[in-house]
Amino acid sequence: MNKFEKAQQILQEINGDGWLIVCNEDNDIHSRYLLGVASHALHAIFIAVDGNHRVLPVVMEANMVRNSLKNKRVNAEVIPFNSMKEFADNLKLLINKPKIALDFGENIFEDTTTSYADYIPVGTHLALQKMAPNTDFISAAPIIYALRSVKSTEELKDLRNVCKATIEILKTVPDFAKKDMTEKEVMAKLEYEYAKVGKPAFPAIVGTGEHSADPHHNTSNKKIKPGPLLIDTGLQIDDMCSDITWTYWVEGNPSEEFIDAYNALYQAKEVANTYYTDGTSSRVPSIKCREYLAEKGFDHEKLFFHGLGHALGFEAHDVGPRISRAAPGNTPLKENMVYTNEPGLYWIGKWGIRLEDDVIVGKEKCEQVTSNPKDPIII
Amino acid sequence: MNKFEKAQQILQEINGDGWLIVCNEDNDIHSRYLLGVASHALHAIFIAVDGNHRVLPVVMEANMVRNSLKNKRVNAEVIPFNSMKEFADNLKLLINKPKIALDFGENIFEDTTTSYADYIPVGTHLALQKMAPNTDFISAAPIIYALRSVKSTEELKDLRNVCKATIEILKTVPDFAKKDMTEKEVMAKLEYEYAKVGKPAFPAIVGTGEHSADPHHNTSNKKIKPGPLLIDTGLQIDDMCSDITWTYWVEGNPSEEFIDAYNALYQAKEVANTYYTDGTSSRVPSIKCREYLAEKGFDHEKLFFHGLGHALGFEAHDVGPRISRAAPGNTPLKENMVYTNEPGLYWIGKWGIRLEDDVIVGKEKCEQVTSNPKDPIII
Numbered sequence: 001m002n003k004f005e006k007a008q009q010i011l012q013e014i015n016g017d018g019w020l021i022v023c024n025e026d027n028d029i030h031s032r033y034l035l036g037v038a039s040h041a042l043h044a045i046f047i048a049v050d051g052n053h054r055v056l057p058v059v060m061e062a063n064m065v066r067n068s069l070k071n072k073r074v075n076a077e078v079i080p081f082n083s084m085k086e087f088a089d090n091l092k093l094l095i096n097k098p099k100i101a102l103d104f105g106e107n108i109f110e111d112t113t114t115s116y117a118d119y120i121p122v123g124t125h126l127a128l129q130k131m132a133p134n135t136d137f138i139s140a141a142p143i144i145y146a147l148r149s150v151k152s153t154e155e156l157k158d159l160r161n162v163c164k165a166t167i168e169i170l171k172t173v174p175d176f177a178k179k180d181m182t183e184k185e186v187m188a189k190l191e192y193e194y195a196k197v198g199k200p201a202f203p204a205i206v207g208t209g210e211h212s213a214d215p216h217h218n219t220s221n222k223k224i225k226p227g228p229l230l231i232d233t234g235l236q237i238d239d240m241c242s243d244i245t246w247t248y249w250v251e252g253n254p255s256e257e258f259i260d261a262y263n264a265l266y267q268a269k270e271v272a273n274t275y276y277t278d279g280t281s282s283r284v285p286s287i288k289c290r291e292y293l294a295e296k297g298f299d300h301e302k303l304f305f306h307g308l309g310h311a312l313g314f315e316a317h318d319v320g321p322r323i324s325r326a327a328p329g330n331t332p333l334k335e336n337m338v339y340t341n342e343p344g345l346y347w348i349g350k351w352g353i354r355l356e357d358d359v360i361v362g363k364e365k366c367e368q369v370t371s372n373p374k375d376p377i378i379i
Numbered sequence: 380m381n382k383f384e385k386a387q388q389i390l391q392e393i394n395g396d397g398w399l400i401v402c403n404e405d406n407d408i409h410s411r412y413l414l415g416v417a418s419h420a421l422h423a424i425f426i427a428v429d430g431n432h433r434v435l436p437v438v439m440e441a442n443m444v445r446n447s448l449k450n451k452r453v454n455a456e457v458i459p460f461n462s463m464k465e466f467a468d469n470l471k472l473l474i475n476k477p478k479i480a481l482d483f484g485e486n487i488f489e490d491t492t493t494s495y496a497d498y499i500p501v502g503t504h505l506a507l508q509k510m511a512p513n514t515d516f517i518s519a520a521p522i523i524y525a526l527r528s529v530k531s532t533e534e535l536k537d538l539r540n541v542c543k544a545t546i547e548i549l550k551t552v553p554d555f556a557k558k559d560m561t562e563k564e565v566m567a568k569l570e571y572e573y574a575k576v577g578k579p580a581f582p583a584i585v586g587t588g589e590h591s592a593d594p595h596h597n598t599s600n601k602k603i604k605p606g607p608l609l610i611d612t613g614l615q616i617d618d619m620c621s622d623i624t625w626t627y628w629v630e631g632n633p634s635e636e637f638i639d640a641y642n643a644l645y646q647a648k649e650v651a652n653t654y655y656t657d658g659t660s661s662r663v664p665s666i667k668c669r670e671y672l673a674e675k676g677f678d679h680e681k682l683f684f685h686g687l688g689h690a691l692g693f694e695a696h697d698v699g700p701r702i703s704r705a706a707p708g709n710t711p712l713k714e715n716m717v718y719t720n721e722p723g724l725y726w727i728g729k730w731g732i733r734l735e736d737d738v739i740v741g742k743e744k745c746e747q748v749t750s751n752p753k754d755p756i757i758i
Contacts, residue, residue, distance in 0.1 A: 024494060024497075025696060027406070027498075037597050038582070038595075038597055039595065040581075040595050041595065042494075058685075059684045059685075060593075060594045060595060060684050060685040061593075061594070061595050063592070063593055063727050063728075064593045064595060064596060064597070083705060084488055084489065084490060084492070087488065088488040088489075091488070102501070104500060104501035104502045104505075105500065105501075105502030105503075106502055106505075107502075107506070108502045108503045108505070108506040109463055109466065109467040109470070109506045109510070110463065110467075110506075111463060113463070114502070115403060115421075115502065115503075117502070118403075118500040118501070118502040118503060119406075119500055120500060120501050121483060121484065121497040121498055121499060121500055121501070122481070122483035122484075122497070122499050122500070122501055122504045123483045123484030123485055123486075123487045123493070123494065123496070123497040123518075124484075124487045124494075124497060125501045126483075126485075126487070127486070127487040127488045127489075131488070139502075184574065184575065185575060187574060188571050188573075188574030188575050189571070191570070191571070191574055192567050192568070192570070192571035192574070194567075195563065195566060195567030195570055195571070196563060196564055196567050199582070202419075203417070203578070213442070214439075214440075214442055214443045215439045215440075216417075216418065216419050216420065216439060216440050216443060217443060218416050218417055218443065305438045305439050306437075306438075306439045317404060326462065348442050349442075
């Protein structure tokens with residue numbers, strides 16, 4: 001079953017007439033998710049409960065979209081437009097139906113947020129409401145959740161493949177990363193290797209010294225100096241992303257503090273792993289991980305100031321229950337959800353370590369699809 | 380004057396109390412535009428008409444945001460949050476004011492669209508309305524237009540610099556691009572060079588053979604074959620992007636059809652250039668370019684199926700009047716607006732050529748800051 005057919009099935013379950021994606025300048029990831037190609041100009045995708053799917057691309061992208069749908073064996077009519085008026089007229093014909101799902105989230109600043117569905121911008125929504133005043137526009141969050149949270153066999157195959165490729169590239173870091181290279185040069189080389197087989201899932205974080213203590217550091221022109229070097233990076237091949245963090249030590253022997261923190265994080269990650277299982281509350285892995293760090297004498301409340309991980313899939317930050325001690329409710333993890341497991345310890349202004357691996361939730365036991373080195377690699 | 384101060388000045392003119400940007404997973408480009416750093420997690424930026432600017436980042440990004448604002452000499456209070464509730468409470472204190480500008484567009488499917496401002500998603504907007512029921516939320520389009528359409532001296536300096544760097548890299552293509560390399564390998568090498576000095580402004584389009592006829596082709600694993608090779612690529616350094624298309628010929632001598640089309644496009648581009656001047660309607664360059672192509676016997680209605688260009692700046696597709704014969708009204712170009720000039724001719728399923736240069740609109744005469752080779756380069 002292709003993604004259009006799966007979405008059609010979910011539409012039947014929620015009594016929707018269609019799922020409409022309006023995308024411009026890549027502002028809704030579900031366009032590439034469904035089309036299998038990045039369409040950059042304004043376009044619309046309409047998945048109909050009756051199977052009469054439509055794609056409305058601009059003329060200059062119509063040939064590319066048609067070819068991609070053919071490759072994906074999707075049966076959808078492609079209706080190109082030449083002018084804004086033509087686009088609006090074609091769209092109007094599709095959406096004057098009782099109930100249409102759009103990509104917007106609900107309860108955005110609350111614990112029950114469905115922000116993973118929050119894409120359509122306000123102005124676009126207003127224009128659609130004006131175009132179809134009698135249509136009940138509902139949130140597409142249930143469709144997106146059902147399509148993306150639990151991964152298919154095909155997606156898990158893509159995941160194992162992309163994780164393997166990433167590890168092979170990460171292993172070569174000590175061959176090229178040297179003291180006095182800039183962070184950006186290391187990133188460039190990594191992403192050059194990625195580009196040959198896929199593309200970066202997100203801009204790599206390369207942090208030397210105190211930069212390793214900023215979990216979302218923007219890779220800079222700073223030269224690599226002796227001490228911790230944190231690399232957080234992911235690759236995308238086909239429909240899946242990897243997301244891995246390794247923390248290296250540059251020059252000489254790692255300090256005792258570094259080794260202690262590294263070992264504690266490695267073990268804390270192992271502890272958490274045992275709770276990436278079907279039916280376990282998504283809070284538990286984080287709680288157990290933090291308990292272990294506390295046992296080892298680390299002030300995790302102060303030093304580990306982010307969630308344990310996040311869902312991983314078509315996007316590096318994918319759809320699924322939050323995996324954090326602060327996650328709302330007691331949402332259970334499900335078999336074949338995919339998550340990162342990434343505890344970290346950070347001394348702001350000094351240095352930090354994060355060890356991140358990717359994990360498939362299992363019935364009894366998880367499958368760890370990447371593996372941080374047990375001992376820090378010295379460059 | 381920094382960007383916060385400029386925006387504050389525009390707020391005074393439109394009687395707004397503040398400009399609020401709520402950004403999550405990089406879904407509003409104005410966050411990086413203002414902060415000077417990419418903050419990936421949920422955060423808010425509030426530019427206040429009274430100068431009491433605020434940034435609300437998540438704890439894990441607070442240090443990074445503070446450092447970047449300091450480097451940009453922006454005076455804004457940074458208030459980190461630990462939980463969704465804390466974020467919402469802090470936000471509420473800021474926005475309960477009479478008139479707050481948000482990034483949404485108006486008249487989206489009409490000729491008068493301000494889609495360049497259409498960022499805030501529906502669910503986020505609903506949550507803000509609930510949080511501040513008496514606030515009049517207005518579109519930030521006038522602020523964004525005033526900040527971004529006409530470029531500052533500093534931005535033009537960045538533009539000249541990034542264009543020079545891109546050309547230097549593009550010139551090396553014949554040194555490494557060979558028949559039987561894949562399109563992706565060429566892209567990887569190009570972007571490797573970019574990553575050392577900046578980052579790709581958008582994913583490079585490398586199209587061999589019939590792929591050169593898809594203007595927004597997604598670079599593939601196809602091997603480069605003899606004939607046309609189209610490369611559309613851009614680099615970003617500091618606050619400005621380049622966007623350039625060169626069409627090469629691979630192996631042997633270019634066909635007569637190729638040379639004819641190349642020459643006609645080169646001249647058509649020169650013709651269009653003379654109309655990138657202050658006060659000229661943004662329709663005129665395109666009309667003149669097409670007239671020239673018609674004179675040379677090309678059926679441009681069929682073969683040139685996109686606009687002549689687009690505004691260029693902080694983003695590859697930037698803010699400014701549309702430069703197309705189909706542009707609404709008779710909006711004049713203004714001195715120091717920056718545009719691409721990119722006529723193309725495409726024979727779908729066969730091959731295509733596009734020549735694209737970047738141009739600063741001048742008082743009497745434009746400044747072309749990139750330059751396609753007059754004769755096709757043979758690889």
